[in-house]
Amino acid sequence: MPAALAEPSRALRRPRRAGTAAVAPAVAPAVAPRQAHADSRAPLVLDAAARLFCHQGFEGTKVRDIASAAGMLPGSLYRHFATKEDLLVAVYLRGVEQISAAVETAVQPLADPWERLQAACVAHLEAILRDDDYARVVVRVRPADVPGAADRLTALRERYEALWRALVAALPLPRRTDRRTLRLMLLGALNGAQNWYRADGAASPRVLARQFVTLLRESQQPLREPS
Amino acid sequence: MPAALAEPSRALRRPRRAGTAAVAPAVAPAVAPRQAHADSRAPLVLDAAARLFCHQGFEGTKVRDIASAAGMLPGSLYRHFATKEDLLVAVYLRGVEQISAAVETAVQPLADPWERLQAACVAHLEAILRDDDYARVVVRVRPADVPGAADRLTALRERYEALWRALVAALPLPRRTDRRTLRLMLLGALNGAQNWYRADGAASPRVLARQFVTLLRESQQPLREPS
Amino acid sequence: MPAALAEPSRALRRPRRAGTAAVAPAVAPAVAPRQAHADSRAPLVLDAAARLFCHQGFEGTKVRDIASAAGMLPGSLYRHFATKEDLLVAVYLRGVEQISAAVETAVQPLADPWERLQAACVAHLEAILRDDDYARVVVRVRPADVPGAADRLTALRERYEALWRALVAALPLPRRTDRRTLRLMLLGALNGAQNWYRADGAASPRVLARQFVTLLRESQQPLREPS
Amino acid sequence: MPAALAEPSRALRRPRRAGTAAVAPAVAPAVAPRQAHADSRAPLVLDAAARLFCHQGFEGTKVRDIASAAGMLPGSLYRHFATKEDLLVAVYLRGVEQISAAVETAVQPLADPWERLQAACVAHLEAILRDDDYARVVVRVRPADVPGAADRLTALRERYEALWRALVAALPLPRRTDRRTLRLMLLGALNGAQNWYRADGAASPRVLARQFVTLLRESQQPLREPS
DNA sequence: AATGAATGAGCTTTCATTCAT
DNA sequence: TATGAATGAAAGCTCATTCAT
Numbered sequence: 001m002p003a004a005l006a007e008p009s010r011a012l013r014r015p016r017r018a019g020t021a022a023v024a025p026a027v028a029p030a031v032a033p034r035q036a037h038a039d040s041r042a043p044l045v046l047d048a049a050a051r052l053f054c055h056q057g058f059e060g061t062k063v064r065d066i067a068s069a070a071g072m073l074p075g076s077l078y079r080h081f082a083t084k085e086d087l088l089v090a091v092y093l094r095g096v097e098q099i100s101a102a103v104e105t106a107v108q109p110l111a112d113p114w115e116r117l118q119a120a121c122v123a124h125l126e127a128i129l130r131d132d133d134y135a136r137v138v139v140r141v142r143p144a145d146v147p148g149a150a151d152r153l154t155a156l157r158e159r160y161e162a163l164w165r166a167l168v169a170a171l172p173l174p175r176r177t178d179r180r181t182l183r184l185m186l187l188g189a190l191n192g193a194q195n196w197y198r199a200d201g202a203a204s205p206r207v208l209a210r211q212f213v214t215l216l217r218e219s220q221q222p223l224r225e226p227s
Numbered sequence: 228m229p230a231a232l233a234e235p236s237r238a239l240r241r242p243r244r245a246g247t248a249a250v251a252p253a254v255a256p257a258v259a260p261r262q263a264h265a266d267s268r269a270p271l272v273l274d275a276a277a278r279l280f281c282h283q284g285f286e287g288t289k290v291r292d293i294a295s296a297a298g299m300l301p302g303s304l305y306r307h308f309a310t311k312e313d314l315l316v317a318v319y320l321r322g323v324e325q326i327s328a329a330v331e332t333a334v335q336p337l338a339d340p341w342e343r344l345q346a347a348c349v350a351h352l353e354a355i356l357r358d359d360d361y362a363r364v365v366v367r368v369r370p371a372d373v374p375g376a377a378d379r380l381t382a383l384r385e386r387y388e389a390l391w392r393a394l395v396a397a398l399p400l401p402r403r404t405d406r407r408t409l410r411l412m413l414l415g416a417l418n419g420a421q422n423w424y425r426a427d428g429a430a431s432p433r434v435l436a437r438q439f440v441t442l443l444r445e446s447q448q449p450l451r452e453p454s
Numbered sequence: 455m456p457a458a459l460a461e462p463s464r465a466l467r468r469p470r471r472a473g474t475a476a477v478a479p480a481v482a483p484a485v486a487p488r489q490a491h492a493d494s495r496a497p498l499v500l501d502a503a504a505r506l507f508c509h510q511g512f513e514g515t516k517v518r519d520i521a522s523a524a525g526m527l528p529g530s531l532y533r534h535f536a537t538k539e540d541l542l543v544a545v546y547l548r549g550v551e552q553i554s555a556a557v558e559t560a561v562q563p564l565a566d567p568w569e570r571l572q573a574a575c576v577a578h579l580e581a582i583l584r585d586d587d588y589a590r591v592v593v594r595v596r597p598a599d600v601p602g603a604a605d606r607l608t609a610l611r612e613r614y615e616a617l618w619r620a621l622v623a624a625l626p627l628p629r630r631t632d633r634r635t636l637r638l639m640l641l642g643a644l645n646g647a648q649n650w651y652r653a654d655g656a657a658s659p660r661v662l663a664r665q666f667v668t669l670l671r672e673s674q675q676p677l678r679e680p681s
Numbered sequence: 682m683p684a685a686l687a688e689p690s691r692a693l694r695r696p697r698r699a700g701t702a703a704v705a706p707a708v709a710p711a712v713a714p715r716q717a718h719a720d721s722r723a724p725l726v727l728d729a730a731a732r733l734f735c736h737q738g739f740e741g742t743k744v745r746d747i748a749s750a751a752g753m754l755p756g757s758l759y760r761h762f763a764t765k766e767d768l769l770v771a772v773y774l775r776g777v778e779q780i781s782a783a784v785e786t787a788v789q790p791l792a793d794p795w796e797r798l799q800a801a802c803v804a805h806l807e808a809i810l811r812d813d814d815y816a817r818v819v820v821r822v823r824p825a826d827v828p829g830a831a832d833r834l835t836a837l838r839e840r841y842e843a844l845w846r847a848l849v850a851a852l853p854l855p856r857r858t859d860r861r862t863l864r865l866m867l868l869g870a871l872n873g874a875q876n877w878y879r880a881d882g883a884a885s886p887r888v889l890a891r892q893f894v895t896l897l898r899e900s901q902q903p904l905r906e907p908s
Numbered sequence: 909a910a911t912g913a914a915t916g917a918g919c920t921t922t923c924a925t926t927c928a929t
Numbered sequence: 930t931a932t933g934a935a936t937g938a939a940a941g942c943t944c945a946t947t948c949a950t
Contacts, residue, residue, distance in 0.1 A: 041913075057372050059286040063941060076914050078942070142422070145284050181430065181438055188419020189412045195369070196411050203408065211408055216442065268930095290924060302926080303931050311924065495934075511826050513740040517920060530935050532921070596876070599738050635884065635892055642873020643866045649823070650865050657862065665862055669897065722909090744945060756947080757910050765945065 042080045044070045050091045050133035058088055058141050085149040088141065092153055095134035096160045099127045102135075103163055113170040114217050120167055121209035124190055129197050129205045139191045161187070186216060269307045272297045277318045277360035285315055285368050312376040315368065319380055322361035323387045326354045329362075330390055340397040341444050347394055348436035351417055356424050356432045366418045388414070413443060496534045499524045504545045504587035512542055512595050539603040542595065546607055549588035550614045553581045556589075557617055567624040568671050574621055575663035578644055583651050583659045593645045615641070640670060723761045725751040731772045731814035739769055739822050766830040769822065773834055776815035777841045780808045783816075784844055794851040795898050801848055802890035805871055810878050810886045820872045842868070867897060 048069035052061040063084055067074045081087040106123035107116045127135035138160070143153035161183075168183045189212055197208070275296035279288040290311055294301045308314040333350035334343045354362035365387070370380035388410070395410045416439060424435070502523035506515040517538055521528045535541040560577035561570045581589035592614070597607035615637075622637045643666060651662070729750035733742040744765055748755045762768040787804035788797045808816040819841070824834035842864070849864045870893060878889070 057369075060372065060374070062939085064939095072913095073915060074941080075916065075943075079913055082942095084941070142284075145287065147287075178430070178438065181435065182442075184419065184423050185416045185439060185442070188422070189416040192411065192415020192419055195415070203405070208408065211405065212412060215409075215412070289922090300931075300933055301924080302933060305925070306930065511823075514826065514828070516918085518918095526934095527936060528920080529922075529937065533934055536921095538920070596738075599741065601741075632884070632892065635889065636896075638873065638877050639870045639893060639896070642876070643870035646865065646869020646873055649869070657859070662862065665859065666866060669863075669866070743943090754910075754912055755945080756912060759946070760909060 041070065041072065041076075045072075045077060045080050045087070046090060046094070047133070049087050050095070050137055053088060053091055054133045054136040054140055058084075058146055083148070085146060088137075088146060089149050089152050089156075091134055091137050092141070092156050095132070095136070095138040096156045098132055099124065099135040099138065100160055100163060102127050102132070107167070113167070113172060114213070117167050117171065117216075118210060118213040120164070121186075121190060121213050122206050125193060125205040125209040125212075128191065128194055130199065136194070139194055182216070186212065268297065268299060268303075272299070272304060272307050272314070273317060273321065274360070276314050277322070277364055280315060280318060281360045281363040281367055285311075285373055310375070312373060315364075315373060316376050316379045316383070318361055318364050319368075319383050322359070322363070322365040323383045325359055326351065326362040326365065327387055327390060329354050329359070334394070340394070340399060341440070344394050344398065344443075345437060345440040347391070348413075348417060348440050349433050352420065352432040352436045352439075355418065355421055357426065363421070366421055409443070413439070495524065495526065495530075499526070499531060499534050499541070500544060500548070501587070503541050504549070504591055507542060507545060508587045508590040508594055512538075512600055537602070539600060542591075542600060543603050543606050543610075545588055545591050546595075546610050549586070549590070549592040550610045552586055553578065553589040553592065554614055554617060556581050556586075561621070567621070567626060568667070571621050571625065571670075572664060572667040574618070575640075575644060575667050576660050579647065579659040579663045579666075582645065582648055584653065590648070593648055636670070640666065722751065722753060722757075726753070726758060726761055726768070727771060727775065728814070730768050731776070731818055734769060734772060735814045735817040735821055739827055764829070766827060769818075769827060770830050770833050770837070772815055772818050773822075773837050776813070776817070776819040777837045779813055780805065780816040780819065781841055781844060783808050783813075788848070794848070794853060795894070798848050798852065798897075799891060799894040801845070802867075802871060802894050803887050806874065806886040806890040806893075809872065809875055811880065817875070820875055863897070867893070 045066065049061070049066045052065055052069060056065075063077060064074050066087070067077045070077070077087075081090065102123040103120045106119040110116045110119055128139045129136075138157065141153070143150045143157065146153065164183050164187060168179050168186075171179075173179065173182075190209075193205075193208065197205070203211070272293065276288070276293045279292055279296060283292075290304060291301050293314070294304045297304070304314075308317065329350045330347045333346040337343045337346055355366045356363075365384065368380070370377045370384065373380065391410050391414060392406075395406050395413075398406075400406065400409075417436075420432075420435065424432070430438070499520065503515070503520045506519055506523060510519075517531060518528050520541070521531045524531070531541075535544065556577040557574045560573040564570045564573055582593045583590075592611065595607070597604045597611065600607065618637050618641060622633050622640075625633075627633065627636075644663075647659075647662065651659070657665070726747065730742070730747045733746055733750060737746075744758060745755050747768070748758045751758070758768075762771065783804040784801045787800040791797045791800055809820045810817075819838065822834070824831045824838065827834065845864050845868060849860050849867075852860075854860065854863075871890075874889065878886070884892070
C-alpha cells in the first residue's frame with residue numbers, strides 16, 4: 001500500500017503491473033515530462049477531491065472548494081471530470097484499488113487463514129483511519145447518499161468485498177457458521193472505527209485490528225445458533 | 228418541548244406504559260384541548276421528518292418534502308422548528324429516548340450481565356433495522372455530516388452510549404480488557420447492519436443480535452493486548 | 455382578440471367561456487381581491503417573458519432579465535414556472551389561445567370562404583405584427599430551436615393551424631389543388647412579414663393582409679401542375 | 682456555385698475578382714504548397730460550421746462541435762476565425778454567394794420575366810431545401826438572433842435580395858402594384874417552406890416552386906389596393 | 909499551425925428561510 | 930396560527946475564448 005500511495009494518479013489510468021511502476025520512470029525519463037505536463041493537474045484535482053470528500057463528505061464539499069484546493073477555477077475542473085459524481089466515482093475507484101492492493105500485499109506472504117484475516121484487518125484499518133484519503137472516502141461516503149452514482153459506487157464496494165469473501169471463506173469454521181454475517185459484522189466493526197477513532201488515542205490501528213480479530217477468532221468454536 | 232416531544236410520540240407508537248397515555252389528557256382536560264389542538268400538527272411534522280431523514284438522509288430531505296408529508300406548507304413548519312437542524316436534533320432526541328427506553332425495558336428483567344448485553348443488542352437491532360424511524364435516524368445520520376448540529380447530535384449519542392458503557396462495565400472480563408474498544412466495536416458492528424440488512428433476509432434482527440453477542444461472549448477469555 | 459388581450463392572465467387558467475369573462479368580476483367583486491393577491495405576480499412574469507421572448511428570442515432572453523422585468527429575483531420566478539422552457543410553453547399556449555380567439559372572432563360574422571380567409575389574415579397579421587407579444591412569440595420562436603420544449607410547442611402550433619386547415623378546406627377550389635401547400639405557403643408568407651414589416655411603413659397590417667389574399671384568390675383558377 | 686466551392690477559403694477573405702484565383706497560385710508556385718497545405722483545414726471548418734448551423738441553429742451549435750466535426754480542437758479553430766460570429770458571417774457570405782450564383786445561372790438563359798422569376802424560385806427552393814448547407818443557414822439563422830453579427834448578416838441578405846428586386850422590377854405589372862410587398866411576400870413564402878418541407882413528401886422543390894409562381898403570376902392582373 | 913488545459917463570466921436552478929397577509 | 934410568495938445566497942455546470950507550449 002505505501003507503494004500504491006506513492007504513485008496515486010497512475011493507478012487510475014494503467015493496469016497495475018507489480019514492480020514495473022518503480023522501474024519505468026528510470027528507464028524512460030525523457031518521456032515523463034511530456035506525460036507529466038499533459039495531465040499534470042488531473043491528479044491534483046483527484047487528490048484534492050479525495051481529501052475534501054473524506055473530511056467534509058460529498059454534499060459538504062463544493063466543486064469550488066475542490067477547484068481552489070487544486071489551484072484552479074471551477075470551470076477548469078470539468079476538463080477532467082464531467083460531473084461531481086464522476087469525480088467521486090474516480091476517487092472511489094482509486095480508493096478501492098488502493099485498499100485492495102494494501103490488503104493483498106499484506107495478506108500475500110501469509111498462509112494461515114486466521115493470520116491472513118488479521119493482516120487484512122490491519123491493512124484495512126490503517127488505510128481507512130490514517131493513510132489513505134481515497135480509501136477513507138470509500139468508507140465515509142455511503143452510496144445511498146449519492147443517488148446519481150449509487151450503482152457505480154456499490155459495484156466498486158462489491159469488488160473490494162469480494163476479497164473479504166475469499167478471506168472468510170478460507171477460515172476453518174464449523175459448518176453451520178453464517179460466513180456472510182461474519183464478514184459483514186467484521187467489516188461493519190472495522191468501518192465503524194472511523195466514527196470514533198482518534199489518532200491521538202492509545203491504540204494504533206494495528207493494535208486495534210489485532211483486538212478485533214482476536215475477538216472473532218477465539219469465538220469461532222461456539223458460533224452456533226443459540227436456542 | 229422535551230416533555231411534549233416525549234409524550235406524543237410514545238402515544239403514537241406503542242402502549243409502552245399501558246394506561247398512562249390515556250390518563251394524561253384526563254388529568255388536565257381544561258388545558259388539553261387548545262394546546263392539544265394547537266400542537267397537534269407538531270408530532271406530524273416530527274414523524275414526517277423522521278421517516279424522510281431515515282430514508283433519504285438529512286441532505287437528501289428537503290424542508291418542502293417534510294412539510295408536504297406533514298400536510299402543511301414550508302412556512303408553517305417554522306412555527307414548530309426554527310431551523311432544519313433543530314428539527315433533526317428533535318428527531319435525534321426522540322430517537323435516543325426511544326431506543327434508550329427500548330433497551331432499558333429489554334434489559335430490566337435480566338440479571339446476568341451477558342444476558343443483559345444480548346437483550347440490549349436485540350432491542351438495539353430491532354429498533355434500528357425495523358421498528359423505529361427515530362432510532363434509525365440516530366444511526367443513519369452522522370453528526371459530522373451536519374456541521375450546524377454536530378455538537379448537539381454527538382451529545383445525544385453520548386447520552387445513549389452511556390447505557391452501553393454501563394452494560395459493558397458490568398461484564399466479567401479479564402482486567403486488561405479494553406472495554407471502550409469492546410463497546411465501540413460492538414456498536415459499530417450492530418450499526419453497520421443498517422447498511423446491509425434486508426428485511427427479507429434469512430435472519431431476523433433478533434437472531435442476528437444473538438449471533439453478534441455469542442461472538443463476543445465466547446471470545447472474552449483471550450481478549451488481551453497482542454505483543 | 456381585443457377581449458383576449460384585455461384579460462390576458464385569465465385565459466391561461468380558465469376555459470374560455472365567451473361573454474362570461476366580462477361579467478364574472480362584476481358579479482362577484484368580493485372574490486377578486488383574494489384571487490388577485492394569490493397570483494398577482496404570475497401574470498406579470500408571463501407578460502415580461504412574452505415581451506422579452508418576442509424581442510430577444512428564447513436563448514437571447516435570460517431568466518434574470520425576465521425576473522427583473524417582472525420586479526422580482528430569479529429564484530422567485532420558479533414559484534410560478536418550473537423551468538424556462540415551461541415558461542415559454544405557457545407563453546406559447548396563451549399566444550395560440552389569443553391568436554385563435556382573434557381569428558375566430560374576425561371570421562365568425564362572415565359566410566363567404568374567401569372573405570373569411572381574408573379576415574383571418576388580417577387578424578393573424580395584426581396579432582403577429584403589432585398587437586400581441588404572446589402571438590408574436592409563437593411565430594418568432596421556432597420549436598426546433600428549443601429542444602426541451604419542441605414537442606409541446608409543435609403541438610400548440612398544430613392546434614392553431616387546424617383553424618387554417620378548416621378555412622382553406624372551405625375554399626371553392628379546383629379539385630386538384632394542393633390545399634396543404636396553399637395553406638403553408640400562405641402562412642409562411644404571412645409569418646415572414648415579421649422579419650421585414652416596420653410599423654412606420656406605408657402599409658398597415660390590414661392592407662397587407664388584403665394584398666396577400668387578393669394574390670391568392672385571383673390565382674386559383676389555374677393552380678395546376680405545370681408541365 | 683461549383684466554382685465557389687472550389688476555392689472556399691479565399692472567397693472568405695477577399696472580394697471576388699474573376700480569374701484571379703486560378704492565376705495567383707501559378708504566379709507564386711513556391712509559396713502555394715505551404716500556403717495551400719496550411720490553409721487546407723479552413724474549408725473543413727467552414728463546411729462543418731455550415732452543416733451544424735443549418736441543423737442546430739447558431740446558439741445550438743457549440744464551437745467544440747464545429748471543431749470536432751472538422752477534426753480539430755477548439756483552440757485550433759481560432760487560427761482561422763476570430764470569433765464564432767465571424768464564422769457565421771463567413772458561412773453566410775458563402776451561402777449568399779452560392780445561392781446567388783445558383784439563381785443567376787438558372788435565370789441567365791431565359792428572357793421572359795415570369796419565366797425568369799419561376800426559374801429563380803426553383804433555384805432558391807432547391808438550395809434552401811436540399812442542396813446547400815450554406816444557403817440554408819442564410820434562411821435558417823435570423824440576423825436578429827445574433828446581436829453581435831446582425832448588421833453584417835443583414836447586409837449580406839440585402840445583397841442577395843437585390844437580385845430579387847431586379848427580377849420583380851422586370852415583371853410587367855400594373856403600375857400601382859406594390860412590388861416590394863410582392864417580393865417580400867414571395868420570399869417569405871419560399872423561405873417558410875424550410876419549416877415544413879420534408880424531403881420524403883410528394884412535391885419536389887421544383888414542383889413546389891412552380892406552384893408558388895403560378896400562384897403569383899395568375900394573380901397579377903388584379904393586384905390592386907383594395908378599398 | 910496546432911494543441912488542449914485553463915479561464916472566468918455567466919447560466920439556470922435549488923432551497924432554507926422570511927414575512928406580509 | 931397558517932399561508933405561500935418572495936428572498937438571496939449559492940450551487941453545479943457551460944462555453945467562447947486565451948495562451949503557454
